[in-house]
Amino acid sequence: METAIRKNIGWRLFVQTILGRAYPRVVGMSREKSWLFFEIFLPMLSVSAYVFVYRALKAPEEYIGFVVVGGAMTAFWMNILWSMSSQLYWEKETGNLALYIMSPANLMGILLGMALGGMVSTAQRALGIILLGSLAFKVQYAVGDFWQLLLVFFLAMTALYGMGMMAASLFLLLSREAWHIANLAQEPIYLAAGFYFPIKSFNFWVAAAASIIPLTLGLDAMRQLVFPSGALLGFLTVRTEISILVGLSVVFIAAARILLAKMERLAIREGRLTESRR
Amino acid sequence: MSIDYSIETEGLGRVYRLRENKKKKDQPKELIALFGVNLQVQRGELFGLLGPNGAGKTTLIKILTTLLAPSTGWAKVAGFDVHRETVKVRPLINMVSGGESSGYGLLTVRENLWMFSQFYGIQSAEAYKYIDELLATFTLSDRANTKSADLSTGLRQKMNIIRGFMTHPEVLFLDEPTLGLDVGASRDVRAFVRRWINEDRRRTLLLTTHTMVEADELCDRVAIINRGRVLACDTPAALKHELQQEAIFNLDVSAMNGHDTAAFEQLPGVSKVLHTPLDGHSKLEFILAEESVLSAVVNALTERDVTILNLTKREPTLEDVFVTLVGRSMAEEEKAGSNGNGH
Numbered sequence: 001m002e003t004a005i006r007k008n009i010g011w012r013l014f015v016q017t018i019l020g021r022a023y024p025r026v027v028g029m030s031r032e033k034s035w036l037f038f039e040i041f042l043p044m045l046s047v048s049a050y051v052f053v054y055r056a057l058k059a060p061e062e063y064i065g066f067v068v069v070g071g072a073m074t075a076f077w078m079n080i081l082w083s084m085s086s087q088l089y090w091e092k093e094t095g096n097l098a099l100y101i102m103s104p105a106n107l108m109g110i111l112l113g114m115a116l117g118g119m120v121s122t123a124q125r126a127l128g129i130i131l132l133g134s135l136a137f138k139v140q141y142a143v144g145d146f147w148q149l150l151l152v153f154f155l156a157m158t159a160l161y162g163m164g165m166m167a168a169s170l171f172l173l174l175s176r177e178a179w180h181i182a183n184l185a186q187e188p189i190y191l192a193a194g195f196y197f198p199i200k201s202f203n204f205w206v207a208a209a210a211s212i213i214p215l216t217l218g219l220d221a222m223r224q225l226v227f228p229s230g231a232l233l234g235f236l237t238v239r240t241e242i243s244i245l246v247g248l249s250v251v252f253i254a255a256a257r258i259l260l261a262k263m264e265r266l267a268i269r270e271g272r273l274t275e276s277r278r
Numbered sequence: 279m280s281i282d283y284s285i286e287t288e289g290l291g292r293v294y295r296l297r298e299n300k301k302k303k304d305q306p307k308e309l310i311a312l313f314g315v316n317l318q319v320q321r322g323e324l325f326g327l328l329g330p331n332g333a334g335k336t337t338l339i340k341i342l343t344t345l346l347a348p349s350t351g352w353a354k355v356a357g358f359d360v361h362r363e364t365v366k367v368r369p370l371i372n373m374v375s376g377g378e379s380s381g382y383g384l385l386t387v388r389e390n391l392w393m394f395s396q397f398y399g400i401q402s403a404e405a406y407k408y409i410d411e412l413l414a415t416f417t418l419s420d421r422a423n424t425k426s427a428d429l430s431t432g433l434r435q436k437m438n439i440i441r442g443f444m445t446h447p448e449v450l451f452l453d454e455p456t457l458g459l460d461v462g463a464s465r466d467v468r469a470f471v472r473r474w475i476n477e478d479r480r481r482t483l484l485l486t487t488h489t490m491v492e493a494d495e496l497c498d499r500v501a502i503i504n505r506g507r508v509l510a511c512d513t514p515a516a517l518k519h520e521l522q523q524e525a526i527f528n529l530d531v532s533a534m535n536g537h538d539t540a541a542f543e544q545l546p547g548v549s550k551v552l553h554t555p556l557d558g559h560s561k562l563e564f565i566l567a568e569e570s571v572l573s574a575v576v577n578a579l580t581e582r583d584v585t586i587l588n589l590t591k592r593e594p595t596l597e598d599v600f601v602t603l604v605g606r607s608m609a610e611e612e613k614a615g616s617n618g619n620g621h
Contacts, residue, residue: 005408005446007369008399020396023389024382031384031425095378102343104369105397268361271294271337271346 009104017105021113022120025083029121039075040128044136047071047129050196051137062227063197065141068133069226070195072126073219076160077189079122081182084164087114088172088263097172098274101267107260111168115161141226148238149225155245156218162252163214169259173266189213198223198233207235214248217241284449284482285319285342289351291506292337311337312506314351319499322479324471326497327486328596330612334506335486336375339451342484343373356448369398371449374442376435376457383427387418387437390426391444398445405444412440415470431458439467443474450474452485456492468496488608490596502600504611509603514596521594521602524549525569529562529579530588537582545578547571550601559587565598 008016029035050067088111091097100110133139143149174181190196192210199207199220210216221241224230235241267274292312312334319325327335340346342355344364352359358366381390388409395405413419416436421429426437435458442450452471456464475483487493493500494514501511510517539553539562548571552563564575569591579586600608 005400005404007445008401009369013399016396016399020393023393024385027389028382028384095375095380098345099373099380099394100397102345102368102371102373103394103397104365104399110397268345268347271292271340274340274345 007104013104014106014109017109018113018116020105021110022117023113025114025117025121029124035125036128039078039125040132043071043074043129044132046074046196047133048136060229061140062229062233064137065139065227066198066223066233067196068130068137068139069223070197070219071133072129073215074190074195075122075125075129076119076157077193077195077215078186079118080160080164080167081185083118084114084161085167085171086179086182088168092172092274097267101264101274107264108257111165111256111260114168115165118164119157119161142228143226145225148242149222152218152221152225152238152242152245155242155249156214156222159214159245159248159252160218162249162256165256166252166259169256169263172263173259189215192216194219198235200233200235211235211244212248214245214252217244217248221245281318282321283318283354283357284321284323285317285325285353285355285484287315287317287338287342287351287353290315290317290338290341290348290353291350292334292341292346293349310506312341312348315503315506315508317501317508317511319482319484321482322475324475324483324485324496324498326493326500327484327503328488328490328493328500328600329486329503330488330608332612333488333503335503336453337506338503339373339453339484339486343371343451344368370447371451372442372445372447373451373453374438374455376454377431378438379434380438380441381426383425385426386423387413387426387429388422390437391441394441395444400445408444408446409440412444416440416466432460432463435459436463436467443470448480449482449484452483454486454488456487456489464492468492472496488612490600490608494596500596502596502603504600504604510599517596517599518594521565521598523568524594524602525566525572526592526594526598527564527566527572527575528588528590528592529564529586531560531562531579532585532587533558534560535583537584542575542578545571545574548575550605552601552607565602 047067051064054063054067088097091100100107134141171181193199193213193216194201194210199210199216202210207216217236220235221238224234224238236244290312291310291314294309294311296307296309315338327338329335337346341348341353342360344360344367347361352361354360355367356370360367381393385393388406391409392402392405395409410419410422413422416439418433418436418440421433426434429437435455439455442452456467459467471483471485475481485492485496497514499511499513500517502509502517534553534555539551542548542551542564547567548564549567550565554561564572566572566575576586597607604611606614
């Protein structure tokens, strides 16, 4: 049997770590078809309910589009709550966390892999809701600046998954209570982030506070860019929202890195964080 | 010339702070899991840590694999301090624990192994080649494309073992690796472990077990550990040789009629008596200072109306070494530990 083997280090190892950890998330979707029902059909029910309410109230037609786009973005928030924030806790329970810490891989690479895999798989779900919703409710889009739209989406995802990476360490430190926090954060964020209505409807300070959730501004900016009267219903200008999203991305990713290092130090000092309850 | 140690520890200790239980105020606040452990394992050695559950074996492995900081002393693996030079230690080691459920159930065996290889920077083509070789060695090729969630406990453990060897570690830690494996699979694993060490003498393997046969059959040297302390460390043959002067007899006897075995330990020349009650009869094991003491034992049994059904003399095992060192068998020690009479 051959014994010599070449092992990459540095950035190559970092990239391999990201791709390695992203892989289960990406292929996992094709193995478990039930997501089509739970993550496209069920969110479509909520979307439909809001659409019927808006139509009954004879709200402007843009509101229907707002709901469909918002409904699609809920998939990302669900992914952040249940597959990013709680993930390190589950990794600890299965024993994977100890193997990650013990390996030469950088834990930040593991988290980035989780984020990348989550983003790719969730994008398919979100796209499914957009397509289905747009067809079912005949939503009209008018994309003025495609590249700006792409930039907003990319920044919203970077900030959002940065937040998820930060929350992953935080949830692990909180251990079992994390489950309750995830439950608590689900519905209130649907409201605060304006998934089904423009956040301009809020008082300025409430909307500003809600902007800590990257999806709030990301969604608001995307709506301004894809609907003709979106700008009139926007909270801040797209440029301002892009600047804030850049800031949030930097803050959340830096915080994720600091918390991850703290979590690893604590794991090694206390020994409890790498102990699974098998 | 200095000796090339793969694993070296000095005064290594670990104390766990226990969570306060308001209902049990007299409960100790600390647990000493390891105390003053000094070990030197040479490169190329297959070293065993033998001890009951709760002896401190896993704590020691966690420290050596950079997962846990020592409270006292220091440890080096492959020449690097495990606490201060973790970045240098990690590419050179790997660990497999018995009964672990690592990986992702939705991935196939081959995909899970590939994923872990990526965390060690192994290029995919090389990783797949070595994974396929190891799958064949462990007779798991036909399950390569089975989702790991669909594997039995034994097959899953084989996958975990492959994960450990796959990264070509310089120092490999196997923590109860045959846990959950049947007799045949355990034998295959032991054979592979021996072959792996013999193939390249730069490799080192530290194995923890509470199975005497495993330690006896596999290990070049064994450290017997109990309640966080290393009680003895030598080759299995040398450890057993210490007991060669003593004679060990197994006796099947009729029911003990309520007699306490402690009375037999009072007899001159009797070092230890182990009593195993069976259905309608009993099994006694006597460790005697010399063979001539046996006649006194037989007389004592006869006086108590205990009939001897069978009597055999046997060679000492590592279990006997443990009994001599600790004063009770490993099973008794585990039971005492779980009843709260441990450390």
